[in-house]
Amino acid sequence: MGEKVLMKGNEAIAEAAIRAGCRHYFGYPITPQTEVAAYMSKRMPKIGGTFLQAESEIAAINMVIGVSSTGKRVMTSSSSPGISLKQEGISYLAGCDLPALVVNVERGGPGLGGIQPSQSDYWQATKAGGHGDYHNLVLAPASVQEMAALTIKGFELADKYGMVAMILADGTMGQMMEPVEIDDIEIKTVDKPWALTGTGMKREHNIVNSLYLKPDLLEIKNFERYEKYAAIERDEVMYEEYLMDDAEYCIVAFGISARVAKNAINAARAEGIKVGMLRPITLWPFPKDALLARADQCKAFISVEMSMGQMIEDVELAIKCKKPVYLCNRVGGMIPSPEEVLAKIKEVGGAN
Amino acid sequence: MSALNILYAGFGGQGILFSGKFLAYEGLIAGKHVSWLPSYGPEMRGGTANCSVIISDEEVGSPIVDKPDVLVVMNLPSLDKYENEVVPGGKIFVDSTLIERKVERTDVEVFYVPATGMAAEKKIPTLANMIITGKMLKEIGIDLDNIDVVLGKIVSARHQDLLEVNKDAIKTGYDL
Amino acid sequence: MDVVFKKPHALTDAPLHYCPGCTHGIIHRLVAEVIDELGIEGETIGVASVGCSVMAYDYFNVDFVQAAHGRAPAVATGVKRSDPSKVVFTYQGDGDLAAIGTAETVHSAARRENITVIFVNNAIYGMTGGQMAPTTLPNMVTQTSPYGRNVEAVGYPIKVCELLSEVDGAAYLERVAVNNVANIRKAKAAIKKAFQNQLDGKGFSLVEVVSTCPTNWGLTPAKALEFVETDMLPYYPLGVYKDIYAEGGEK
Numbered sequence: 001m002g003e004k005v006l007m008k009g010n011e012a013i014a015e016a017a018i019r020a021g022c023r024h025y026f027g028y029p030i031t032p033q034t035e036v037a038a039y040m041s042k043r044m045p046k047i048g049g050t051f052l053q054a055e056s057e058i059a060a061i062n063m064v065i066g067v068s069s070t071g072k073r074v075m076t077s078s079s080s081p082g083i084s085l086k087q088e089g090i091s092y093l094a095g096c097d098l099p100a101l102v103v104n105v106e107r108g109g110p111g112l113g114g115i116q117p118s119q120s121d122y123w124q125a126t127k128a129g130g131h132g133d134y135h136n137l138v139l140a141p142a143s144v145q146e147m148a149a150l151t152i153k154g155f156e157l158a159d160k161y162g163m164v165a166m167i168l169a170d171g172t173m174g175q176m177m178e179p180v181e182i183d184d185i186e187i188k189t190v191d192k193p194w195a196l197t198g199t200g201m202k203r204e205h206n207i208v209n210s211l212y213l214k215p216d217l218l219e220i221k222n223f224e225r226y227e228k229y230a231a232i233e234r235d236e237v238m239y240e241e242y243l244m245d246d247a248e249y250c251i252v253a254f255g256i257s258a259r260v261a262k263n264a265i266n267a268a269r270a271e272g273i274k275v276g277m278l279r280p281i282t283l284w285p286f287p288k289d290a291l292l293a294r295a296d297q298c299k300a301f302i303s304v305e306m307s308m309g310q311m312i313e314d315v316e317l318a319i320k321c322k323k324p325v326y327l328c329n330r331v332g333g334m335i336p337s338p339e340e341v342l343a344k345i346k347e348v349g350g351a352n
Numbered sequence: 353m354s355a356l357n358i359l360y361a362g363f364g365g366q367g368i369l370f371s372g373k374f375l376a377y378e379g380l381i382a383g384k385h386v387s388w389l390p391s392y393g394p395e396m397r398g399g400t401a402n403c404s405v406i407i408s409d410e411e412v413g414s415p416i417v418d419k420p421d422v423l424v425v426m427n428l429p430s431l432d433k434y435e436n437e438v439v440p441g442g443k444i445f446v447d448s449t450l451i452e453r454k455v456e457r458t459d460v461e462v463f464y465v466p467a468t469g470m471a472a473e474k475k476i477p478t479l480a481n482m483i484i485t486g487k488m489l490k491e492i493g494i495d496l497d498n499i500d501v502v503l504g505k506i507v508s509a510r511h512q513d514l515l516e517v518n519k520d521a522i523k524t525g526y527d528l
Numbered sequence: 529m530d531v532v533f534k535k536p537h538a539l540t541d542a543p544l545h546y547c548p549g550c551t552h553g554i555i556h557r558l559v560a561e562v563i564d565e566l567g568i569e570g571e572t573i574g575v576a577s578v579g580c581s582v583m584a585y586d587y588f589n590v591d592f593v594q595a596a597h598g599r600a601p602a603v604a605t606g607v608k609r610s611d612p613s614k615v616v617f618t619y620q621g622d623g624d625l626a627a628i629g630t631a632e633t634v635h636s637a638a639r640r641e642n643i644t645v646i647f648v649n650n651a652i653y654g655m656t657g658g659q660m661a662p663t664t665l666p667n668m669v670t671q672t673s674p675y676g677r678n679v680e681a682v683g684y685p686i687k688v689c690e691l692l693s694e695v696d697g698a699a700y701l702e703r704v705a706v707n708n709v710a711n712i713r714k715a716k717a718a719i720k721k722a723f724q725n726q727l728d729g730k731g732f733s734l735v736e737v738v739s740t741c742p743t744n745w746g747l748t749p750a751k752a753l754e755f756v757e758t759d760m761l762p763y764y765p766l767g768v769y770k771d772i773y774a775e776g777g778e779k
Contacts, residue, residue: 026606054602059635063609065602066604066608069593069603069606069607070611089599092595092596196607200571207591207593208592211583
């Protein structure tokens with residue numbers, strides 16, 4: 001593109017996926033992410049790709065497994081209730097060590113919940129939403145530009161490590177428009193000798209599988225997978241710090257909550273309160289070390305989330321409970337206002 | 353101006369989101385940071401629709417406008433809902449064809465534009481939103497220099513015939 | 529000395545884990561013979577399901593992906609859409625295809641996905657120890673229908689070929705059996721046609737193979753073959769249920 005255009009977050013994800021070489025998209029309609037599917041349905045037929053509206057979220061994620069097993073980049077997108085349905089397939093992707101991009105444009109829950117933005121799938125995304133021991137790479141964009149950038153990054157990381165990368169966004173991020181620039185990128189490919197391409201009668205047959213009936217073998221697979229996860233926790237953590245150099249209070253927030261918190265921090269700074277923010281960009285791996293590094297400097301932490309307090313547990317663990325961590329939250333589709341966050345900052349400041 | 357927070361509100365189908373997009377592109381072309389956030393959901397047609405637009409010299413924080421500097425309302429429920437949210441000294445643009453009552457606040461500037469009536473007279477009944485937008489541009493100090501470029505961005509190639517009428521509608525409001 | 533009988537190349541040397549008298553082995557062999565005869569081993573990708581045939585990936589000399597219970601047609605859809613030049617088949621049992629995977633089955637047929645489905649119907653869940661299946665016959669005793677399948681309470685068996693014959697997208701549907709030599713020959717011809725259809729781009733082709741489960745039926749292998757003739761086939765009649773390319777169209 002080379003110039004900035006206004007795009008919805010959902011559209012930016014779709015366009016970025018195409019730029020990243022993804023030619024297969026499978027999905028099922030659900031608010032507030034439907035623009036991803038709509039965009040793909042327009043573009044894919046024109047570039048020789050596949051857009052398929054599946055009969056269910058379950059079918060869609062299994063179609064993703066099919067394409068991924070052949071070694072190609074593939075994605076699906078949905079919103080919270082649909083992501084719950086995809087968990088079976090996500091667990092199989094983990095068990096088969098297959099790469100894929102899964103986008104969750106979250107809405108309020110549980111159950112059918114609502115259609116307004118939420119961040120209450122944090123646990124599901126970061127703690128293995130399906131059965132078994134596994135992780136997904138979880139990326140949390142806080143702007144439309146990041147929706148695009150992290151989509152590309154997600155494909156690269158998924159391929160690099162052979163696992164699911166999840167974009168954890170919310171209805172606001174999906175629906176809002178901001179200027180975005182998506183350049184043609186050089187697609188970083190990795191060798192996939194395990195891919196199902198037909199033996200061509202030239203090699204042993206490849207098998208993509210998560211079944212190990214011998215427990216000792218399954219144990220080894222799990223240990224191996226966690227060595228990979230340890231490398232990711234060491235090498236792939238992403239976060240952004242805002243006004244943290246002299247901060248006495250540290251807000252931890254991601255996505256839209258971080259955007260709101262920024263306004264509150266600016267307002268608090270104008271009143272002389274030394275507050276900053278650490279914004280995790282990867283929710284798994286979680287920026288544990290970066291938070292711990294601020295634990296001695298700060299008097300208290302505030303986790304701003306659109307959930308009943310999910311990420312807050314990871315913040316407490318990261319700083320080893322050295323300092324109090326407070327929750328500032330709205331749920332059910334409500335978004336905290338900068339005034340509410342400012343009030344929390346003042347309350348915490350008064351108590352600490 | 354460091355940041356201008358604009359809230360458009362009206363019925364679904366009045367072009368609220370389109371006007372917001374026009375405004376966001378005005379900001380973008382002028383080299384500003386911008387954001388555009390629609391209400392979304394089942395009120396797509398006929399219910400209430402609103403749209404937050406922020407044009408700023410700095411990076412936009414929260415894209416949600418709940419304390420607008422500028423409020424554009426195209427139905428009574430929206431005026432009732434948002435009148436008291438406008439910052440003191442802010443501006444309210446009222447489609448006076450559709451909203452009979454007056455703004456009660458005295459600490460804001462109010463502009464009554466019979467946009468829907470004017471659009472009907474000019475036989476462009478779907479473009480009341482752009483007439484009131486034209487008036488708003490004038491009052492917040494955005495000139496029409498970039499209007500062709502901006503409309504070119506948001507009017508799809510299939511509907512280039514709509515470009516001229518949109519331009520006409522904006523000018524009508526601007527010249528009031 | 530002339531070799532007059534040998535293992536198809538498309539089968540590996542792995543010993544099958546199936547119970548004595550189970551006809552999965554025959555069906556595996558038929559599929560492998562067809563792959564050999566069509567010369568497609570190097571281009572074929574199989575999709576294994578959940579159930580007794582879960583480890584089919586070890587037995588066929590072709591690339592394989594193992595799918596979650598019922599999801600094989602969706603996984604096969606992904607594989608085929610990724611590379612339409614490959615020959616893609618699923619191998620599924622009755623619980624997998626006609627209970628938990630009903631939606632995937634019906635919709636892959638509706639889309640006329642150009643895949644081949646080998647559907648093994650033995651009227652029972654074998655792998656988990658003999659529970660009632662969607663195809664368990666009325667009054668048939670299983671672990672979870674110990675007094676016989678009471679259709680008033682648990683509903684009727686699903687006749688997959690008949691059901692799919694109403695789906696416009698399905699191209700070829702045939703029910704065969706492997707309980708005697710004549711039927712085995714017909715079964716092979718049907719399987720071959722289902723693969724050839726895919727090579728010809730004709731779309732969704734499913735062969736339902738009426739099979740046995742001596743272990744969970746509580747019968748000797750010989751009695752199990754008799755049971756197919758006396759009980760299964762009257763409820764599940766053999767024949768072509770749909771062939772949109774044949775003269776006269778469908779049965």
